[in-house]
Amino acid sequence: MANQETQLLDEIITTSRRKMMTLGAASIAGLVMAATATDAKAATTYSDSDILNFALNLEYLEANFFYLSAFGTTIDKPNAASVAAGGPSAGIPITGSVGTAGTVSGGSMVPFATVAVGSFATEIAIAEGKHVLFLQGALGSSAIAQPAINLGTSWQTLAAAANTLTPAGAIPPNFSPYTSDSSFLIGAYVFEDVGVTAYHGAASLLTSTGNLTSAAGILAVEAYHAGLVRTAINALDPTGTLGLVGYTTSISNLRSSLSQAGLLGVAPGATSYDANPDDYGLATFTTPTALGTTSTATATRIVDANPANAIAFARNTTQVLNIVTGGAAVNGSAAVSPAMGLFFPAGLNAGANGFK
């Protein structure tokens, strides 16, 4: 029963969010300015380097997850398998000018049962490693070191967080992505769609044409990977009887909840307080419009996009941070600044004005 107050609240939320969505991370820069800058007309406080370093944090995370899954080692420790697959024989540097290199906890090689999933993991590992190297090269002396990364207990934390939502998540409390082909794909699912939304959200903030083209190219690769992972899960469990579809729905609900919670500065609620998810699992859906001159139809959700316009979602840095650190879902009811937790137990590495 909506009264005037709740209607007003809804309006504020909608308006506020629209601006945030429109302006993306620019709005975050605005917040930073409001908090710290004495001259409101000063140039924005972020630079291309800040944005690329934010991306580098995420690539360190992804690369280590896929390296551990495919080769059993972190990115800085090459082995015969990683080198044979095309990884650098010298390993991938984890040091940088900003911050000290953190360690990676957890993670182990997945006992792949099929050539398909094993080869997919190997491909993605090599590509994500190259993204780390590319960004380090593009940033040069501005590059951050690898932050501390948790790829062990964070999976159980994630499962528990998903279970706080309504409807409750379907992920087992002891979930580990390193046990089988399907568990690995679920782990990969957690990351790839987020990478897409992060690069998508950052694209329009980059000022250098060269950086924009690079970001668009990495965005494309993240989306290829996301398409791969979602296709593979769909192929393994087309009707959802194995439970994998339910896992993807839980993860997408959690991401969506954390994303919106990050925007609103609140804890993800015990109820689904947001009617506009920015993430969808693999359950089929009925197309909202007729196909051509025929009728509506049941469709898969290989693509994680807004069904209103078939455009992939964009997230700003706060939204992405809230997802990869677990936000208030793992830190209690208050947002933590700098954000830390879940996959980044000590937060991100960032320059003085960077995103963290």
Added chain:
Amino acid sequence: MFKSYLFSPSVHGHRKLSGDAIVKTIDSLVEKALSRRTFLAGAGAAATAAALTGCSGQSYGSGGTTTTGSGTTYSDADILNYALNLEYLEAQFYLYAATGSGLASSDTAAPSGYSGSYTEGTVTVGSAAQVTGLTTAEQEILNEIAFEEQTHVQFLRSALGSAAVPMPSIDLSFFGPLAVAAGITTNATGTGSFNPFSSFDYFLVGAFIFEDVGVTAYAGAASFISPTGVAAGYLTAASGILAVEAYHAGYIRTALTARAIAAGSASAYPYLGDANLVEKLRASLTTGKTAAPSTSGSTETLLVLPTSTSTPSAVAAADPTNAIGFSRTFTQVHHIVYGSATAGVAKGGFFPNGTNSIFATTSA
């Protein structure tokens, strides 16, 4: 209009908040509401900074137009219309494959108030028809891609309003000649010809022709959007559609790879090899980037058939050094959809009368 359509999804119902959550949320919202003017100021500064520092070598007019070094002036609408032409083609292909018919006339006609010179074309259907013999899952995937490409057409038309070009003539019988040019078969029509509507595997090869091209086309166009267009949300829309095209391409390439692995050998699953022949053809048509696929300087990555869990697949099409996706220029994309590497060509292939685009004539 563009911005509001893109960023203002319809809000359904009311959020349910209670007790402490409401208090905390109100506090947070008040804070944010007070800061919103600052957000706007920040965005303005960002746009100004982009205008000052972005895209050296190009100059921007006040109306969101871009002038290239050679003096050709085009607007953000021209870029979106270029994309719309490609989406018309993709949507028709997928809709025929999924349903047996194409876009509704309301999605192809010139919009109300259209004052441009392009006219609505027709679709040469050829052997285009609903793909039969599909599993439920396969049909649902065709439905999804058809829905998304159709929605891209509708989205771009909505974003462009009365400036949206009508659908150009589209020839869906061009798959036959294209397959001959690629070396997949020797018969352009009739028995032995390539027909992407004849089975799911042939459909995958047909879809393969388009999806990587869509990715590279959006990647190539993104940096040409003016600062005004960036502020209006055009770049965000373009990168979001780019992502969807890459999801589609990821699907197609994953399916071809997985089905080849399941079949056990390249000869047992010739469609993967067919797709690679398409890549070689596209590479030869991409003027200025005609290096062999998977080599330095190419814009193509050949599919591979992994033989063990530790052999990498090649699902993502990306440069082998940095794993960054490729981009193509307006002209390079037109060479592919026209099926001609000749400079100065204005029509052919899938677009028998050319695209309804300022970029319709290949310039190199």
